[in-house]
């Protein structure tokens with residue numbers, strides 16, 4: 001078996017769906033392991049993949065760990081196998097901690113996001129020389145490349161990448177929800193308001209990618225003396241910009257704290 005996914009929660013499932021959709025691995029290549037055995041059995045049946053028990057990991061070439069960081073110290077000993085490569089999605093958990101707890105230098109640290117399901121994840125990736133030599137980095141690059149963009153990133157930048165890009169879909173969801181609330185407040189039906197908000201997010205993303213700076217799009221939309229500049233003034237007054245900056249700063253700091261927890 002080519003890949004075990006340990007922890008098939010929100011991210012593990014998003015990756016499983018994305019990987020199978022893109023066909024980079026087939027269902028027979030993948031096994032699942034999770035604390036919730038009923039759920040994992042249902043997922044295995046739905047996707048045609050295998051379920052795995054801890055003793056069966058020896059048959060797997062590579063293990064993708066996608067449990068919560070706080071669970072990792074409890075389960076790492078049971079996951080450690082000789083001749084296995086590991087890929088971790090865990091926020092804050094450094095390569096040094098992975099190596100120490102798994103007893104191998106064949107570790108790849110990644111930070112994807114939930115857009116893997118639709119092939120639009122953005123994944124940071126880093127690995128020590130031994131994981132590169134063993135082909136683990138290439139394997140992870142191709143796996144995550146199949147579900148979106150992959151960015152080779154120095155490890156000291158992983159927590160800020162996490163605080164912006166991996167947490168980002170949640171920030172965007174709050175913005176979309178708030179825009180819809182505003183429209184509902186002014187009389188638009190809820191369902192229409194939510195659909196418009198979601199489509200606005202993806203269309204604006206496409207437009208932003210065509211411009212060298214986000215301010216260009218803002219300036220193109222805001223007519224002198226018009227509606228948009230009145231809305232933008234209200235956003236500045238409410239401190240939306242500062243709020244978003246602080247969100248990324250707070251999330252990055254939380255990633256640093258999660259890393260500290262692993263050193264105990």
Ligand SMILES: NC(=O)C1=CN([C@@H]2O[C@H](COP(=O)(O)OP(=O)(O)OC[C@H]3O[C@@H](n4cnc5c(N)ncnc54)[C@H](OP(=O)(O)O)[C@@H]3O)[C@@H](O)[C@H]2O)C=CC1
Nearest residue numbers: 007008009010011034035036066067068069089090091166
């Ligand atoms: N959600 C996201 O958008 C992103 C998450 N991440 C990282 O990915 C990891 C997973 O996140 P997410 O999917 O959101 O978390 P979830 O809590 O949704 O998923 C974790 C899964 O692991 C299971 N689990 C718990 N204990 C064990 C165990 N001993 N053995 C095997 N499985 C176990 C949980 O089961 P149960 O629920 O029954 O406890 C759950 O199904 C985290 O480390 C997070 O930092 C990274 C990028 C984005």
Ligand SMILES: O=C(O)[C@@H]1CCC=N1
Nearest residue numbers: 091162163166167168
């Ligand atoms: O909130 C979290 O900790 C995880 C990591 C990034 C997205 N979700």
